[in-house]
Amino acid sequence: MSAQDTKNLLVELVCEELPPKALKKLGEAFSATLVASLHGAGLVGANAVVKSFASPRRLGVHVEGVAAKAADRALQQKLMPAAVAFDKEGNASPALLKKLASLGFGPEAVPSLKRQPDGKAESLFVDQVVPGATLAEGLQKAIDETLAKLPIPKVMSYQLADGWSDVKFVRPAHRLVALHGADVVPVGALGLSADRVTQGHRFEAKSATITIRDADSHAAQLRDEGSVIAGFAERRAEIVRQLAEAAAKQGLAPIQDDALLDEVCGLVERPNVLTCQFEQDFLAVPQECLILTMKANQKYFPLLDAAGRLTNKFLVVSNIRPEDASAVIQGNERVVRPRLADAKFFFDQDRRKSLAERVPGLDKVVYHGKLGSQGARVTRVREIARAIAAELGDTGLVDQADMAARLAKADLVTDMVGEFPELQGIMGGYYARHDGLGDIVADAIEDHYKPRFAGDALPRNRAGLVVALADKLETLVGLFGIGQVPTGDKDPFALRRHALGVIRMLVEAALPLDLDTLLALAVPAFGELITDPRAAVSTFVVERLAGSLREQGYSAHEVDAVLALGVQRLADIPRRLEAVRAFAALPEAAALAAANKRIANILKKSTDPVEAKADPALFAEDAERALWQDVGTVRRSADVLFEAGDYTSSLKALAALRTPVDKFFDDVMVNAEDPKVRANRLGLLATLHGVMNRVADLSRLSA
Numbered sequence: 001m002s003a004q005d006t007k008n009l010l011v012e013l014v015c016e017e018l019p020p021k022a023l024k025k026l027g028e029a030f031s032a033t034l035v036a037s038l039h040g041a042g043l044v045g046a047n048a049v050v051k052s053f054a055s056p057r058r059l060g061v062h063v064e065g066v067a068a069k070a071a072d073r074a075l076q077q078k079l080m081p082a083a084v085a086f087d088k089e090g091n092a093s094p095a096l097l098k099k100l101a102s103l104g105f106g107p108e109a110v111p112s113l114k115r116q117p118d119g120k121a122e123s124l125f126v127d128q129v130v131p132g133a134t135l136a137e138g139l140q141k142a143i144d145e146t147l148a149k150l151p152i153p154k155v156m157s158y159q160l161a162d163g164w165s166d167v168k169f170v171r172p173a174h175r176l177v178a179l180h181g182a183d184v185v186p187v188g189a190l191g192l193s194a195d196r197v198t199q200g201h202r203f204e205a206k207s208a209t210i211t212i213r214d215a216d217s218h219a220a221q222l223r224d225e226g227s228v229i230a231g232f233a234e235r236r237a238e239i240v241r242q243l244a245e246a247a248a249k250q251g252l253a254p255i256q257d258d259a260l261l262d263e264v265c266g267l268v269e270r271p272n273v274l275t276c277q278f279e280q281d282f283l284a285v286p287q288e289c290l291i292l293t294m295k296a297n298q299k300y301f302p303l304l305d306a307a308g309r310l311t312n313k314f315l316v317v318s319n320i321r322p323e324d325a326s327a328v329i330q331g332n333e334r335v336v337r338p339r340l341a342d343a344k345f346f347f348d349q350d351r352r353k354s355l356a357e358r359v360p361g362l363d364k365v366v367y368h369g370k371l372g373s374q375g376a377r378v379t380r381v382r383e384i385a386r387a388i389a390a391e392l393g394d395t396g397l398v399d400q401a402d403m404a405a406r407l408a409k410a411d412l413v414t415d416m417v418g419e420f421p422e423l424q425g426i427m428g429g430y431y432a433r434h435d436g437l438g439d440i441v442a443d444a445i446e447d448h449y450k451p452r453f454a455g456d457a458l459p460r461n462r463a464g465l466v467v468a469l470a471d472k473l474e475t476l477v478g479l480f481g482i483g484q485v486p487t488g489d490k491d492p493f494a495l496r497r498h499a500l501g502v503i504r505m506l507v508e509a510a511l512p513l514d515l516d517t518l519l520a521l522a523v524p525a526f527g528e529l530i531t532d533p534r535a536a537v538s539t540f541v542v543e544r545l546a547g548s549l550r551e552q553g554y555s556a557h558e559v560d561a562v563l564a565l566g567v568q569r570l571a572d573i574p575r576r577l578e579a580v581r582a583f584a585a586l587p588e589a590a591a592l593a594a595a596n597k598r599i600a601n602i603l604k605k606s607t608d609p610v611e612a613k614a615d616p617a618l619f620a621e622d623a624e625r626a627l628w629q630d631v632g633t634v635r636r637s638a639d640v641l642f643e644a645g646d647y648t649s650s651l652k653a654l655a656a657l658r659t660p661v662d663k664f665f666d667d668v669m670v671n672a673e674d675p676k677v678r679a680n681r682l683g684l685l686a687t688l689h690g691v692m693n694r695v696a697d698l699s700r701l702s703a
Helices: 023-040 094-102 107-112 135-149 215-226 232-249 258-265 280-284 287-298 326-350 355-364 374-391 395-407 415-419 426-434 439-447 462-481 495-508 515-526 534-551 556-563 570-584 589-605 622-643 647-667 675-692
Strands: 006-015 050-055 058-067 073-081 114-118 121-130 156-159 166-169 173-180 272-277 301-304 310-318 366-368
Touching: 006 023, 006 135, 006 215, 023 050, 023 058, 023 135, 023 232, 023 258, 050 232, 058 215, 073 094, 073 114, 094 107, 107 121, 173 215, 232 258, 232 272, 232 310, 272 326, 280 287, 280 310, 280 326, 287 301, 287 310, 287 326, 310 326, 326 415, 326 426, 355 374, 355 395, 355 426, 366 374, 374 395, 374 462, 374 515, 395 439, 395 462, 426 439, 439 462, 462 495, 462 515, 462 534, 495 534, 495 570, 515 534, 534 556, 534 570, 556 570, 570 647, 589 647, 589 675, 622 647, 622 675, 647 675
Parallel strands: none
Antiparallel strands: 006 058, 006 173, 050 058, 073 121, 114 121, 156 166, 272 310, 301 310
């Protein structure tokens, strides 16, 4: 399409206030789906410049270079097999004539039909020119597809103006704008017909409606006449700028929260950041409580000092800009005060009862229908935590972990956590300190849910690591043990996250614990409640580990080579991977990996069991004698390095075997006729195979 045939296109749907948490996704989906449909119809190029709009009351898109009509397309249409198309005399059959008529062709088209091979037989084809869609046709189809595919969180049903018809959409829609340059495109949606009239800010627009001159003037007219920043990204950037500016005036910093920013951006069309404050007395309440109530309930941005401590000042993103903002500021300060007072009341009330006194209350809190109450769960977590601490060989740790595990869930029956479930663990830490339990136990209680998400910190001390491990293992073993296994995208108990948490703690904290040992410690805590799920849980954890390692940049070959050995000490795996990567860079690596694969295949084909030993007296060839001697030399040095944990040097020591291995396969027939000689040579290869595969299965590196 030539430049003179195209104009810029604007499509906008004006609605009642859209759900703020969903607005960003709705805006992105609206523009992406609509433009993709226009591209499929040939009305716009693949590289067209697209600008998406999404504000509380509108979804829209501006697309550059949209054609008024798509180019005609040549299309070859298959008709039917040639054997069916003609009778014995070679005349067109009634079936052929009927098919041609359905496509708009008469009998005169028969001579121009093409015969082409189609599988085993010939078929007839006709060349057609399909007229390109007009913009009105293509845009109507695009709008219909877009509205049908929008990721609407919850659909509303509402009546149209006629009082009879009803429509289903995320919110009632009031206007549809569709402009190709300055021309209205005759399309409709949700009972609306497109025109050029839109609406601005509810309170601050210069007039009730705005007549858009052309597609390119839309954003500027909305801003100047309607007091609306229509673009989500532009509005968000303006909020960020104003937050930083207002905070800097106080010498403070606003809390960083992308989800809150997106939600607030979905609430305002003309952001105006104002600084407010509350009474200093409220700062005696844990800052996590105050921050959460301000963010979750009021959508405010708390301000922090240079040390990251909460101050009594906060920022509000208002949707109006009065000349005197004092009433807006005072209103927000008045609204937040009862919320903070509630948090203070909960905190004061909760501290009247110790965590230990709350533990019996967990027997009344249901955990799972098949696994009992939270109280029963705590008993299992304690048993597992004590067993893990004992496995680590620290008697003091056993007592610390047991106390932390006993009290870790007690804050679930406090008023604060009842109001703010997100604070579970955090409040337990505060109440433990108030009870005089000391930092080790308090930190362990607070941290036992960690790591809660990718990139989250690990528990700060060993007691916390032990209780966190016990808690996650109890969840994994218990739920797998009753058949609650994740399937596809469904993982209601976040078992994948729990598995990744176990992996991270074992690896990053370098805990000297084997996975199979941990699972063996966890299963007895359930008694007869479950069927032993150790094999399934182990496989599940290793699969999560493999995926995590690939995401960290290790190749599939490297990961497979290490995990193929069934390594149970997960803390060793990063060093093994680095060793494999260093080995793979050696000039001898490819040949040794190929030889290792060949050896594995030879041993696999043996009908008799093969022991990793050989008798030098039965060697008949110099090459096998030399290999046996070199294997012994390399094994001694490689084993010393392996036991010292120097996996890289241990693997590199294998490079000395390349020449004797190549010589062996060139000069020696493994499957000798003499069964003793054959068994001896297989024993030599089994010994070599064991020496080569202590760090990783090197055959997995062979392409």
